[in-house]
Amino acid sequence: MQNEIIFTILALITIVSSIVMISAHRPIDSALSFIVTLVSIAALFALVNATFLFVVQIIIYAGAILSLILFIIMFLNIKDSNLPDEKHKNRWLMGTSIIVAPFSYILIDLIMRSDIAVNGVASENFGTIKDVGLTLFSKWILPFELVSILLLVALVGSVTLSKKED
Secondary structure, eight states: OHHHHHHHHHHHHHHHHHHHHHHOSSHHHHHHHHHHHHHHHHHHHHHTTOHHHHHHIIIIIIIIIHHHHHHHHHHHTOOGGGSOOOTTHHHHHHHHHHHHHHHHHHHHHHHHHOOOOOOOOOOTTTTOHHHHHHIIIIITHHHHHHHHHHHHHHHHHHHHHHSOOO
16 A cells, blocks of 8 residues: 555656656756656665665666756756747647546546456566666567677768778
8 A cells, every 4th residue: 555655656756857858948847857857767766675776777878868958958048038929839839748648548538447467467576786787688588689789880880980090
């Protein structure tokens, strides 16, 4: 019961911060709402004992990628006077809400009334470092190596393109 309450609170925080992120007028407000969204998603991973996913979410997304986004926002030095005038933003948001709300209600109602058994129960080791490592380096070793080669080629290509010609 306690986990369900915590899950509901974290899900609501995630949804509200996502809406604020999309509807914020200033880019820095969107970035700060993005931080809240990523941290609440990481907390959801922690709630289901997916420690590896929790750590990756915090370090890579909330840490590295978000600091890159904040750096770009600060580097571009966007001022309120440079932002486009959004006269019809409230109309767009209201129209979207009117369209999405009934479909959301119908979808939730269908899910609640369905008698579908849950077949995809996660294993007890879901999201742990050991489970991710065993899966990645046994079943998915070839795609993992192909992605590493692709990243290496992209790195070499970006270094080659960024070199100044003497």
